[in-house]
Amino acid sequence: xxxxxxxxxxxxxxxxxxxxxxxxxxxxxxxxxxxxxxxxxxxxxxxxxxxxxxxxxxxxxxxxxxxxxxxxxxxxxxxxxxxxxxxxxxxxxxxxxxxxxxxxxxxxxxxxxxxxxxxxxxxxxxxxxxxxxxxxxxxxxxxxxxxxxxxxxxxxxxxxxxxxxxxxxxxxxxxxxxxxxxxxxxxxxxxxxxxxxxxxxxxxxxxxxxxxxxxxxxxxxxxxxxxxxxxxxxxxxxxxxxxxxxxxxxxxxxxxxxxxxxxxxxxxxxxxxxxxxxxxxxxxxxxxxxxxxxxxxxxxxxxxxxxxxxxxxxxxxxxxxxxxxxxxxxxxxxxxxxxxxxxxxxxxxxxxxxxxxxxxxxxxxxxxxxxxxxxxxxxxxxxxxxxxxxxxxxxxxxxxxxxxxxxxxxxxxxxxxxxxxxxxxxxxxxxxxxxxxxxxxxxxxxxxxxxxxxxxxxxxxxxxxxxxxxxxxxxxxxxxxxxxxxxxxxxxxxxxxxxxxxxxxxxxxxxxxxxxxxxxxxxxxxxxxxxxxxxxxxxxxxxxxxxxxxxxxxxxxxxxxxxxxxxxxxxxxxxxxxxxxxxxxxxxxxxxxxxxxxxxxxxxxxxxxxxxxxxxxxxxxxxxxxxxxxxxxxxxxxxxxxxxxxxxxxxxxxxxxxxxxxxxxxxxxxxxxxxxxxxxxxxxxxxxxxxxxxxxxxxxxxxxxxxxxxxxxxxxxxxxxxxxxxxxxxxxxxxxxxxxxxxxxxxxxxxxxxxxxxxxxxxxxxxxxxxxxxxxxxxxxxxxxxxxxxxxxxxxxxxxxxxxxxxxxxxxxxxxxxxxxxxxxxxxxxxxxxxxxxx
Numbered sequence: 001x002x003x004x005x006x007x008x009x010x011x012x013x014x015x016x017x018x019x020x021x022x023x024x025x026x027x028x029x030x031x032x033x034x035x036x037x038x039x040x041x042x043x044x045x046x047x048x049x050x051x052x053x054x055x056x057x058x059x060x061x062x063x064x065x066x067x068x069x070x071x072x073x074x075x076x077x078x079x080x081x082x083x084x085x086x087x088x089x090x091x092x093x094x095x096x097x098x099x100x101x102x103x104x105x106x107x108x109x110x111x112x113x114x115x116x117x118x119x120x121x122x123x124x125x126x127x128x129x130x131x132x133x134x135x136x137x138x139x140x141x142x143x144x145x146x147x148x149x150x151x152x153x154x155x156x157x158x159x160x161x162x163x164x165x166x167x168x169x170x171x172x173x174x175x176x177x178x179x180x181x182x183x184x185x186x187x188x189x190x191x192x193x194x195x196x197x198x199x200x201x202x203x204x205x206x207x208x209x210x211x212x213x214x215x216x217x218x219x220x221x222x223x224x225x226x227x228x229x230x231x232x233x234x235x236x237x238x239x240x241x242x243x244x245x246x247x248x249x250x251x252x253x254x255x256x257x258x259x260x261x262x263x264x265x266x267x268x269x270x271x272x273x274x275x276x277x278x279x280x281x282x283x284x285x286x287x288x289x290x291x292x293x294x295x296x297x298x299x300x301x302x303x304x305x306x307x308x309x310x311x312x313x314x315x316x317x318x319x320x321x322x323x324x325x326x327x328x329x330x331x332x333x334x335x336x337x338x339x340x341x342x343x344x345x346x347x348x349x350x351x352x353x354x355x356x357x358x359x360x361x362x363x364x365x366x367x368x369x370x371x372x373x374x375x376x377x378x379x380x381x382x383x384x385x386x387x388x389x390x391x392x393x394x395x396x397x398x399x400x401x402x403x404x405x406x407x408x409x410x411x412x413x414x415x416x417x418x419x420x421x422x423x424x425x426x427x428x429x430x431x432x433x434x435x436x437x438x439x440x441x442x443x444x445x446x447x448x449x450x451x452x453x454x455x456x457x458x459x460x461x462x463x464x465x466x467x468x469x470x471x472x473x474x475x476x477x478x479x480x481x482x483x484x485x486x487x488x489x490x491x492x493x494x495x496x497x498x499x500x501x502x503x504x505x506x507x508x509x510x511x512x513x514x515x516x517x518x519x520x521x522x523x524x525x526x527x528x529x530x531x532x533x534x535x536x537x538x539x540x541x542x543x544x545x546x547x548x549x550x551x552x553x554x555x556x557x558x559x560x561x562x563x564x565x566x567x568x569x570x571x572x573x574x575x576x577x578x579x580x581x582x583x584x585x586x587x588x589x590x591x592x593x594x595x596x597x598x599x600x601x602x603x604x605x606x607x608x609x610x611x612x613x614x615x616x617x618x619x620x621x622x623x624x625x626x627x628x629x630x631x632x633x634x635x636x637x638x639x640x641x642x643x644x645x646x647x648x649x650x651x652x653x654x655x656x657x658x659x660x661x662x663x664x665x666x667x668x669x670x671x672x673x674x675x676x677x678x679x680x681x682x683x684x685x686x687x688x689x690x691x692x693x694x695x696x697x698x699x700x701x702x703x704x705x706x707x708x709x710x711x712x713x714x715x716x717x718x719x720x721x722x723x724x725x726x727x728x729x730x731x732x733x734x735x736x737x738x739x740x741x742x743x744x745x746x747x748x749x750x751x752x753x754x755x756x757x758x759x760x761x762x763x764x765x766x767x768x769x770x771x772x773x774x775x776x777x778x779x780x781x782x783x784x785x786x787x788x789x790x791x792x793x794x795x796x797x798x799x800x801x802x803x804x805x806x807x808x809x810x811x812x813x814x815x816x817x818x819x820x821x822x823x824x825x826x827x828x829x830x831x832x833x834x835x836x837x838x839x
Contacts, residue, residue, distance in 0.1 A: 019116025019134040028130035035129045035145050035197035113144040133194040137185050140608065146201045147192035149177040154188035154388065188388070227710065238653045245660040259656075259670050279641060282689050283634035291617045292627035299596050299613035303579075303631020305705040306506055306596060308551055308571055309624065310564065310580040312587075313512040313519060314367075315600060316621045317526050318488040322367040324375035325453065326485035330424040333444050333483060334437055337426065346482040347375065349460045352383050352398040352409030368456065368486055369396075372411075383409075387471050391560060395420075397475055406463040408474055413515070414445040414483065417457035421478040433480055445483055445515075452521035453485040454514060490525050497625035498527040505701035506628065507553040511564045511580075516557040523555050530554035535563040547574035565590045577705055581616075581624065583608050598624060633693040635703065636767070641688035642709075643717045644764045648680050648757060650722025655730045655749075665742050667733040667749040669807040676753060679789055687761060687782035694769050717767070720830060721760055728826045729753040732819050736811070743809030748819045750808055751793045755823035758789035763830050770835050793820065 020028075113126045114136040121136060126144035129135070135147060137155070149155070152173040159169055159180060168186045171177040179192055181201040196202075243260035247253055280301060284294035294300045314320055327346050332338025354369035366389070383398030390396070395412035410417060418438045423430040445455045459478035501508060508528055512519050520532045530553040538546060538556070547570040550556075556567065564580070568590045571578045582591050583600035588611040591597030599612035600619040609615050616623050652673070659666050668676065733749035740748070762771060762782065776782065795802045797816040803809060811819075 019119065020130070020132060021118050025117060025128070025130050025133065028132075029128060032130060033198055034127035035201075036127045114138075114141075129194055129197055131194050131197060135192055135194060137179075137190045137192060139185055139187050139189070141185050142610070143179045143181055143183045143185070143192075145181045145194045146196035147179045147194045149173045149179060149190055149192045151191040152177075152188065153190065153386075155185065155190040156187040158184045158186050238657060242653075242656045242660045242666070245657075246666065249660065249663040251665065255670075259666055259673075279638040279689050280634055283630065283637070287627055287630050290626050290630065291620065291623040292630070293601065293615040293617060294613070295609075295615060296613045300631060300634050302577065302595055302705065303614075303628055304633075304635040305577045305703050306579045306628055306631070307702045308507045308509065308576040308578045309501065309628075310509050310511050310550065310568055310571070310578060310590075310594070311621060311624075312581050312583070313510055313514060313522055314488060315583065315619050316581050316624075317490060317494050317510070317522060319491050320367055320488060320619065322371040322454070322486045322488050324371045324484060325487045326448070327482065328444070328448075328485070329482040330441075330480045331426040333441055334424060335426065338482070342425065342482070345460075346458055346484070347372070349407075349409035349481050350411050350456075350458045350484055352400055352407070352460075353386075353396050353411040353458070354398070355386065355388070355396075356383075367488075368454070371486055372484070385469060387475075393475070395475060397471070399469075399474065402462075404462065405465070408461040408463065408478075410459045410461070410475060410478055411456050411484070414442060414455060414457040417459050417478065418442070418480065420476050421459050421480040423477075423479040425479055425481065430479060441480065441483070446517050448483065448485050449515050449517035450521055452518065452525065453487050454518050456484045456486070458482055458484060490522065491620055491622065493620070493622035495525070495527040497622040500698055501625050501628065502527075502553075504628070504632075504698040507551050509550045509553055509567070510555045511559045511567060512555070512557060513559055514557060516555075519555050519557040528553065528555065532557060535559045538563075543570040543573060546570040547576065551576055561587060561590065565593060568593050577702065579614075579624070579628075581621075582612075583619075587611075629693065629698050632697050632703075633691075636694065636697070637688055637691045639709075639714065640691060640765055640767055643714055643767075644688065644721065644761055645680070646718045647721030647760070647764065648725065650718060651725035651729070651753075651757075652676065654722060654726035655733075658726070658730060659733070664734070664737065667729060667746060668753075669746060672746065672750055672806055672808070675750075675792075675806065676757075679754060679757065679785075679792075687779070687785040688765065690779050690781045691765050692772070692778065694766060695772070696768060717764065721764055721827075724827055724830065725753065725756055725760055728756045728823060732822065736815065736819075740809060740811050740815070743807060744811045747796055747803055747808040747811050748815060750806070751796055751816065752819050752823045754789045754793045754796075755820055756827055758786040759824055760827040760830075762786060763827050766834070768834075770831060793823075 113124045113129055114121055115124050115129060116122070116134040116136075117124075129145050133145075134150075135144065137143060143157070149171055150173055152171055155171045155173075156168045157171055157179065171179065171190070173190070178195070179190075181196075239260050243256035246256045246259065284300045287294055287300065311317060324347075327343045329338035329342035329346050331342055350372045354372040355366060356373055357370060383400045385399040387395075387397045389412070393412070394416040395410055397408055397410040399406060399408050401407070410420070418433070418441060421433050424433050424437065425431070441457070445457070449455045458481045460481055461474070461476075461478050463474075498508060509530070510519060510523055510528060514522075516532050516534050523530075523532070531549070532555040533549070534557050536558065538549075541549075543566075546567060550567055550571045551574065556563065559567075564582070564587065568578050568580050572593065572595065577595045579596040579598055580590050580594040581598045581600070582588070587599075587608050591599060591608060591611040596614055597612035598614045598616060599608040601609065601615040601617040614624075614627065616627075652668075655667050729749045729752045732752040733745045736745040736748045762776065765776075765779075765782065766772065796806070796808055797803075797811070797813070797820075800810045
């Protein structure tokens, strides 16, 4: 695609047009529907509620309610059915929020499409494309719909996702090639016209043949699922054992039957796998608000375990806002006598070798090319043929015409340019570029790069006639024109983020294509410590040595995509949990190989974003540091929620089993157990999601992802919390039983439990540190849950009809106050233990 063609398309070139107007596109979108494949939109709320009620354990509770109704206990049946609806509503709401969060994240991380609307290039969501839209395709982008190619420049497309063909296919606009939706542009650029969208596209027709499959569960979901199955056996055994003992000790059969069914409902840990989705899904939405979009829930789960970050430099540590700061002509480098005219020629040759911005597409041009076009003087030869930057050659070039004939402008890495240059120019006269001169140029380039800039060399070649458009034949016998120095300032907040991650035990290794001196200068400014290696030096290293250096934190300069992949694989094989950043097509293998692939959302390619687990919307390293902290918080909150949840189950089983073994009535009637389950579900699924991070979150080493979820500390917390609540409610029941009878004793047991389990939840919300009151006051969900528990307890005490409704009896005020006081104080021994442990 020539400059003139690309430029003309931006303003409505001949034969291509200006694209559709917004009005035309809106009309077509209304008629044909969005460019989406598969099901769109979630299930209606009423269906989700019915599905929640139809769950096996909810049906078990329905059976309890039906039995109550058949026994003539209409009031109890009504209460149970009310709780069924409430529990189903709470679970549906929290899971719907999590599902909506995940759906929103999918939309945020979806590729974008570039189309001409109203004559200008616009970034659109792919679903808004319609037939006859003009779209711009570039290296790394995904083809968003079936389209016919109109213009192309070295367009190479990976069609393996559709055809299974492993080799990319080169497409020529003259053949009016048909591009298929879902394929990826590997190289080059092109302009195409949409021919089919949505279900009518190639990808849509294939999708219609594929049965829907459920998304894969995260490793933690699988782990908790296995745990839930193990606990299920124990819960069912207790649900059968307690009623059996009760019957043998003289308790009524029908009462024990209802108790057994209700205990099964309350003790079977059916919510464990769902807790993962709720906590991680809503936590991932918080991450998105901070600029880190989670594409897969496993990334949110793994973030807290990250031990090594392999980061690139440009656009992540720096602003990717290149500006041409200095032009040093060859004569200035070699004898200190450069002229303004030579500097102007140097910039013109650089411009000839730089990709021009086309209309609104300026932001999609290489930053240094854009800097050259902004700084270089207008005029001079225009490129009629361009050779894009080649990672192997580390050069880009452009061929144009001057009055004396054709001229080739070349720019690239100093060593790559000097390798092909034989001359330099002084006062218009060509001089031989010998070895000594090359050494002086290299030293000057090294000195300039050591100041934090990025240095490119520029060369030219005059041609009387062009024999062949062969890059190897053209890019030789060059005349060295001089050096260009570009600056890319460090992003604000990067040094603080580096310090925070270092304090959290996360090593940081920079992997960059820049020369060693430039990389070292930026690393020093960012606060990165460690040796600097040129990747060519590391080619003979064993994987263990490569992993050891990366894990200590170092800088790899002159790195190619395959070098980055080798580093990531070596570190992963050595047991490191690696997060790696990338933005290009060639970064996709490293992103896929890492435990967490982190793509750039603003400047990255579609291929990189689709290979990644996390997308940074602002391309900022500081956002990755914040996301690492949020990942730790998510895992902590999930751990705390499960610990509390299982502690409550342990308490309910323990107090029921002890009472049955002692030949006493059970401390809780079946309808009361249903109420306890209601408060338990709300606390575990809502209150713990919003827990703030503990203050030492980023001052402790990363967790071991291979460690057991139920470790010794977790088990100790479960049994300490569970036995505390069991003793509190059990003692209240047994002490009150002789004085107030069964109903009165159950009142005090219920009051002790309801208030005590809320206080226990607050205490267990801080695992490693004492409760932070200010942070607690900001957790509206936990405060609302605790306030609801306190209000419920007060209603039991102060409103006898309400207590009677729940098979509880009236108790004297002093006894009630004593029970409330004990419920508030008893769980605080865990808080005291935490404070003693910290001393």
